[in-house]
Amino acid sequence: MELNIKYQGKRVTPDDLKFIKQIIVNNPNASRRQISKLICEAWDWRQANGHLKDMVCRGLLLELERSGYVKLPAVKFRPNNPLVNRIRPAKIDIYKTPLYDYDQIEIKQVRRTPDEKLYDGLISEYHYLGFVYPIGEYLKYIFFTNGRPIGCICFSSAVRHLKCRDRFIGWSKAQRESHLHLIGYNTRFLILPWVSIYCLATQLLSKIVKVVSKDWQRYFNHPIYFVETFVDTERFRGTCYKAANWIYLGQTSGRGKNDQTFRVNRSLKAVWGYPLSKNFREVLQHG
Numbered sequence: 001m002e003l004n005i006k007y008q009g010k011r012v013t014p015d016d017l018k019f020i021k022q023i024i025v026n027n028p029n030a031s032r033r034q035i036s037k038l039i040c041e042a043w044d045w046r047q048a049n050g051h052l053k054d055m056v057c058r059g060l061l062l063e064l065e066r067s068g069y070v071k072l073p074a075v076k077f078r079p080n081n082p083l084v085n086r087i088r089p090a091k092i093d094i095y096k097t098p099l100y101d102y103d104q105i106e107i108k109q110v111r112r113t114p115d116e117k118l119y120d121g122l123i124s125e126y127h128y129l130g131f132v133y134p135i136g137e138y139l140k141y142i143f144f145t146n147g148r149p150i151g152c153i154c155f156s157s158a159v160r161h162l163k164c165r166d167r168f169i170g171w172s173k174a175q176r177e178s179h180l181h182l183i184g185y186n187t188r189f190l191i192l193p194w195v196s197i198y199c200l201a202t203q204l205l206s207k208i209v210k211v212v213s214k215d216w217q218r219y220f221n222h223p224i225y226f227v228e229t230f231v232d233t234e235r236f237r238g239t240c241y242k243a244a245n246w247i248y249l250g251q252t253s254g255r256g257k258n259d260q261t262f263r264v265n266r267s268l269k270a271v272w273g274y275p276l277s278k279n280f281r282e283v284l285q286h287g
Contacts, residue, residue, distance in 0.1 A: 007055050009177045048221065097194065113219070138155060138187075139155050151191045155212055162202060163253075179287055201244075212227065252268055
């Protein structure tokens with residue numbers, strides 16, 4: 001059987017396949033998770049934060065089994081998967097008196113804090129796209145003034161293929177695969193509907209870019225050097241991003257990442273980006 005497997009940027013060679021089969025044979029009582037960890041440790045297959053790529057490896061093993069290359073041990077335990085068994089965030093009971101002015105703005109990173117439920121509930125209730133579980137590395141923020149939340153923003157792992165961004169950065173395919181984790185993707189941005197403060201969105205965008213890279217370093221053991229976002233051109237003009245000095249990079253193709261028809265099947269998105277350091281191109285190209 002000809003070997004033709006590439007998964008999450010990892011191309012499996014015949015020697016890799018032979019090694020995986022040997023790991024399975026040598027550990028007959030091991031679970032799929034244990035086999036995955038043994039493979040990751042042997043390959044030193046790690047995320048940028050130093051953690052093993054255990055979930056990616058398990059996905060690769062499943063792909064190899066589906067393609068008939070390996071036979072995995074039977075599943076021993078099925079833990080609850082929140083990405084499959086999704087529970088809608090609880091509705092938030094919040095003070096909604098109109099707010100027209102502010103004193104100071106506090107930026108609070110809320111991932112894995114008691115305020116994360118507040119973030120999830122606000123996004124679920126008031127963002128037009130609703131709440132979804134972020135993918136990969138991510139941070140969630142709430143903006144407060146005088147103890148009241150006024151907005152939310154989330155950054156997660158960057159989009160893998162984005163023609164206008166890749167052209168702007170000027171990196172090769174190999175460089176992108178090696179350094180994509182150094183980009184953050186702004187997936188959600190919300191100003192709460194009862195907040196009417198002049199140019200607030202622009203102010204919040206200007207503030208968040210000053211802290212997100214340092215927070216990323218603290219949380220994931222590496223900084224980010226560039227952030228990107230999509231703006232639905234059928235709904236918005238991206239005025240606040242432009243006013244906050246984000247750079248218009250171009251438009252999406254409107255086909256989605258898994259399209260095979262080469263036909264537009266969703267609304268076009270304007271792509272905006274913001275360099276977080278002066279040498280962002282040098283770092284993203286060469287590390």
